[in-house]
Amino acid sequence: MKKLYRKLVSIRDPFARVKRHVSSHSGFRALRDRKWMFPFLASLIMLITLLILSIYGKFDAKEDPLPLDVVVESNDYFVESDFRTYLKSKVDVSPELPRLAYLISGTKGDSHRMMRTLQAVYHPRNQYVLHLDLEAPPRERMEIAMSVKSDPTFRRMENVRVMAQSNLVTYKGPTMIASTLQAVAILLRESLHWDWFLNLSASDYPLVTQDDLLYVFSNLSRNVNFIEHMQLTGWKLNQRAKSIIVDPGLYLSKKSDIAWTTQRRSLPTSFKLFTGSAWIMLTRSFLEYCIWGWDNFPRTILMYYTNFVSSPEGYFHTVICNSKEFLNTGISHDLHYIAWDNPPKQHPISLSLKDFDNMVNSKAPFARKFHKNDPVLDKIDKELLGRTHRFSSGGWCVGSSDDPCSVQGNDSVLKPGPGSVRLQELVQTLTSEEFRRKQCP
Ligand SMILES: *[C@@H]1O[C@H](CO)[C@@H](O)[C@H](O)[C@H]1NC(C)=O
Ligand SMILES: *[C@@H]1O[C@H](CO)[C@@H](O)[C@H](O)[C@H]1NC(C)=O
Ligand SMILES: *[C@@H]1O[C@H](CO)[C@@H](O)[C@H](O)[C@H]1NC(C)=O
Numbered sequence: 001m002k003k004l005y006r007k008l009v010s011i012r013d014p015f016a017r018v019k020r021h022v023s024s025h026s027g028f029r030a031l032r033d034r035k036w037m038f039p040f041l042a043s044l045i046m047l048i049t050l051l052i053l054s055i056y057g058k059f060d061a062k063e064d065p066l067p068l069d070v071v072v073e074s075n076d077y078f079v080e081s082d083f084r085t086y087l088k089s090k091v092d093v094s095p096e097l098p099r100l101a102y103l104i105s106g107t108k109g110d111s112h113r114m115m116r117t118l119q120a121v122y123h124p125r126n127q128y129v130l131h132l133d134l135e136a137p138p139r140e141r142m143e144i145a146m147s148v149k150s151d152p153t154f155r156r157m158e159n160v161r162v163m164a165q166s167n168l169v170t171y172k173g174p175t176m177i178a179s180t181l182q183a184v185a186i187l188l189r190e191s192l193h194w195d196w197f198l199n200l201s202a203s204d205y206p207l208v209t210q211d212d213l214l215y216v217f218s219n220l221s222r223n224v225n226f227i228e229h230m231q232l233t234g235w236k237l238n239q240r241a242k243s244i245i246v247d248p249g250l251y252l253s254k255k256s257d258i259a260w261t262t263q264r265r266s267l268p269t270s271f272k273l274f275t276g277s278a279w280i281m282l283t284r285s286f287l288e289y290c291i292w293g294w295d296n297f298p299r300t301i302l303m304y305y306t307n308f309v310s311s312p313e314g315y316f317h318t319v320i321c322n323s324k325e326f327l328n329t330g331i332s333h334d335l336h337y338i339a340w341d342n343p344p345k346q347h348p349i350s351l352s353l354k355d356f357d358n359m360v361n362s363k364a365p366f367a368r369k370f371h372k373n374d375p376v377l378d379k380i381d382k383e384l385l386g387r388t389h390r391f392s393s394g395g396w397c398v399g400s401s402d403d404p405c406s407v408q409g410n411d412s413v414l415k416p417g418p419g420s421v422r423l424q425e426l427v428q429t430l431t432s433e434e435f436r437r438k439q440c441p
Helices: 002-025 028-032 034-059 067-073 080-089 111-120 138-150 152-157 174-190 210-217 234-242 284-292 297-305 315-322 353-362 375-385 418-430
Strands: 100-106 127-132 160-162 196-201 204-206 225-231 243-246 259-264 274-283 336-338 366-368
Touching (some): 100 111, 127 138, 174 284, 196 284, 274 315, 274 336, 297 315
Parallel strands (some): 127 160
C-alpha cells in the first residue's frame, strides 16, 4: 500500500509539472504563433506517454519498486550496510569463556555495601566500574577509591575502576540512564574484552559464584540480551506516555524530585513503547549500537525518554523491541529475585533469612534488595558462594585454605558448583521455544 502510494505521489509530481507547462503554453498565442506549436505537441506527447506509463505502471507496481523503497532492501549503496555486515559478522558462540562487565552504583553511605557486593561478584576475567552519585560526599568517594587501590588483586588485574566524576542521579529520571550509558562508554573505551554488561546497585547481591555464571554463559549465544520487557498498554500507557516530566538532575546542582508538567503529549506513532525491569544484562553489540549511535534510533529514543517518568524501565526495552537487528535477541527476564508486597508497594521487600529458600528456589543469579550487613548475606556467603575471605570461591583461587584467592591461578579454569546447576535450569527455561515466543509482543 505504502509503496503504491509513494509511486502515485512521485508520478503525480512530474505529471503536474507537465500540466503547468501545458497550460502556460497553450493559449491563443500558441495557436497564433507557430513557434509554440512544437513545444506544445512535444508536451502533449509526453503527457500521453506519461499517462500510458502510469496506467501500466500500476499493474507492475510490485515488480518495479521506486528507488525510495530500494533504500530499505538494497545493501550495497549506503553507508549503513557496512554496519549491518559488521553486526552479522559478530560471533555467536565463541570458544573462549565469556567475560562480564559490571556497573555497581550507589549513593551516600553505600561504599561499604558496594565493596561487599564487588568482592562477592569479583572474578579476574571480568571488568568492574564503581559509581557513587553526587549525593555521596567526596570523602566517601576517596575512601572507596583507596580501598580499591590497596587491594593487591585489584591492583594486579587492573579491572576495577572507580569513577571520579559523579553524576546527580534521579532514580526515576533520565539521569539514571545517562549514568548507566556513561559507565558503558567507559567500559567500551577501556576494555576490548567483555561480552555482557550488567548493572547492580549497592543493595544487590549474587546467589551464585562467578564460576557458575561464566560456566553456564559460556554455552550461550553471545547475542542474547536479558531484559524483562512487555508492551506498554492500557491505563499505564496513558498514564506514563502522556505525562511529561522534567528531571532537575539534568541542570541543577542539588538533588530534587522530578517535576510534572500540566501539559500532556500524544502517544508515539512511529514506534511502540515497551516497559519492564530496570535491571538488565545486555550484550556488547547491542550496547555499541546504543552508544555509538550509527543508527539514529537509539539516540532519538533517548531524547524521547528525557521527559518520560521511570525511563530506566523503558529505554533499552523500547530500543531493543523496535530494532530489526535486535528484536529477536531479548529474553524477558532480569536475572534477579525481587520480592514484592501484596499488593505491591513502590519499593520491593527487603530480603532477610526467611526469604533464603525462596531465593535459592528462584534459581536467579542475583537478588535484591538487602539491608546493609543483613544476616542473610552471611548465610549466602557461607552456603552459596563459599566466600570465606574477600572473594567468592572460584577455580582461579589456588592459595592455601586460609585465603585461597590470595594466590591467583589460571582464570580460565572454572570450578562450577551447585549454583551452576540451578542457573543452567533457569537458562534452559528462558531459552526454550515456548518462552522465546513471548519476545517483544
Ligand atoms: C541500573 O541499576 C540501577 C541500580 O543502581 C537502577 O536503579 C537503574 O534503573 C538500572 N537501569 C538502568 C537502565 O539504568
Ligand atoms: C551446553 O549445551 C549443550 C546443548 O544444549 C548441553 O548438552 C550441555 O550440557 C551444555 N553445557 C553446559 C556447560 O551447560
Ligand atoms: C589455562 O587453562 C586453560 C584451560 O584449561 C588452558 O587452555 C590454558 O593453556 C591455561 N593457561 C595457562 C597460562 O596455563
